[in-house]
Amino acid sequence: MAMKLKEPYSGLEQEVANRKKDLAEAKEVVENQLRLKTEFEEREKDFISVASHGLQTPLALIRGYMTMLVSGNYGNVDAEAKKYIAECLNGTDRLVRLVKDLLSTSRIASGRLKLNKTSFDLADLINGVIFSFQKVAKQAHLELSYKGVNKILVKADRDRTIEIVTNLVDNAIKYTKRGTVVVSVSKERSYAVVEVVDTGVGIKKNAFPHVFDKFYFSEALVSKQQESTGLGLYIVKSLVEVMGGTIRLESKEGQGSTFTFTLPLSKTNV
Amino acid sequence: MFKVLLIEDDLPLVRMYEVVLKKAGFEVVCALNGEEGLAKIKKDSPDVVLLDLVMPKKDGFALLKELGEDKGQARIPVLCLSVLHQQEDIDRAKHLGAVDFLIKTEVTPDDMVVKIRKVLPSSN
Numbered sequence: 082m083a084m085k086l087k088e089p090y091s092g093l094e095q096e097v098a099n100r101k102k103d104l105a106e107a108k109e110v111v112e113n114q115l116r117l118k119t120e121f122e123e124r125e126k127d128f129i130s131v132a133s134h135g136l137q138t139p140l141a142l143i144r145g146y147m148t149m150l151v152s153g154n155y156g157n158v159d160a161e162a163k164k165y166i167a168e169c170l171n172g173t174d175r176l177v178r179l180v181k182d183l184l185s186t187s188r189i190a191s192g193r194l195k196l197n198k199t200s201f202d203l204a205d206l207i208n209g210v211i212f213s214f215q216k217v218a219k220q221a222h223l224e225l226s227y228k229g230v231n232k233i234l235v236k237a238d239r240d241r242t243i244e245i246v247t248n249l250v251d252n253a254i255k256y257t258k259r260g261t262v263v264v265s266v267s268k269e270r271s272y273a274v275v276e277v278v279d280t281g282v283g284i285k286k287n288a289f290p291h292v293f294d295k296f297y298f299s300e301a302l303v304s305k306q307q308e309s310t311g312l313g314l315y316i317v318k319s320l321v322e323v324m325g326g327t328i329r330l331e332s333k334e335g336q337g338s339t340f341t342f343t344l345p346l347s348k349t350n351v
Numbered sequence: 352m353f354k355v356l357l358i359e360d361d362l363p364l365v366r367m368y369e370v371v372l373k374k375a376g377f378e379v380v381c382a383l384n385g386e387e388g389l390a391k392i393k394k395d396s397p398d399v400v401l402l403d404l405v406m407p408k409k410d411g412f413a414l415l416k417e418l419g420e421d422k423g424q425a426r427i428p429v430l431c432l433s434v435l436h437q438q439e440d441i442d443r444a445k446h447l448g449a450v451d452f453l454i455k456t457e458v459t460p461d462d463m464v465v466k467i468r469k470v471l472p473s474s475n
Binding site for chain 2: 133134137138139140141142144145146148149152154155177181195197240
């Protein structure tokens with residue numbers, strides 16, 4: 082009887098030893114994968130830092146010297162030369178914007194975007210952005226205004242929200258030859274709903290699926306392409322979504338566009 | 352004549368800022384990294400510091416922290432001059448004691464001089 086018990090017992094020991102070995106191997110695989118993931122993330126972080134610094138430092142140098150030349154304080158520069166230097170400055174500014182947008186895009190894509198969510202008055206924020214664009218709107222002979230509630234508290238990253246509203250208002254002004262750009266805010270269930278409505282050139286229906294893609298440029302005004310990085314709306318959509326909102330577009334070619342985005346209301350609204 | 356200590360590791364930028372600052376009537380002392388910068392703050396007693404943030408051998412944030420912790424060091428206004436433009440970097444620098452934060456790709460040389468003059472006593 083003692084012999085009969087011994088045989089199955091020794092088989093069980095081997096089974097346990099095999100299972101332990103399998104577990105140890107599986108653990109090693111998972112640890113390797115985690116280590117590779119961390120290394121990849123660190124390399125990407127380094128790439129973002131190095132690319133940012135490496136690209137922007139020479140741009141600062143070029144911009145600095147161009148500004149010095151055009152000021153006339155560092156030697157005589159005639160009017161024609163000043164014009165060409167101004168074009169160089171425009172080009173440099175476009176590059177600076179592109180680098181910043183690329184960095185934002187990279188941070189968003191790698192999940193490294195840091196949000197600082199606080200409760201703030203969205204109506205007040207939008208009015209601030211509108212105020213900053215009034216001079217540009219006036220120069221473009223457009224009427225830029227705010228319509229909506231006097232105060233509405235949302236829970237979001239304030240700086241990113243400024244970026245969203247700024248991008249949308251900037252686009253609306255760029256693509257509107259005459260008429261109005263109106264920003265409005267209302268409440269819908271537990272969200273603030275912001276609409277940016279313009280009477281601009283509108284967007285073709287077949288372009289709708291691509292409007293929020295990276296490097297989308299509107300066909301409508303090809304010359305405006307020079308002022309756009311093609312990343313603005315991609316960044317806007319990404320920021321809205323990462324803060325718990327949604328964004329959609331309605332547009333009619335030749336009549337104008339409406340960009341509508343939502344942000345969660347702050348609980349202190351209730 | 353006010354003395355500006357420029358702490359910046361990019362030599363072409365150092366040359367450009369030197370031209371601008373000297374033309375504006377400042378005496379300019381340069382350091383190429385944070386370690387050298389700290390040493391020159393003690394040795395040269397500048398009236399104001401222009402500080403790059405991303406540098407080898409002690410970055411600008413570390414320098415600001417050390418300055419803030421050195422109770423024996425008289426407070427010298429420090430203006431950060433950087434390509435970093437994220438709000439968290441600006442907040443961090445100001446929390447560590449920077450009196451202003453200038454973004455290199457946005458501030459013009461003339462603006463930089465105006466910002467420096469703003470933090471200096473008006474009597475000199």
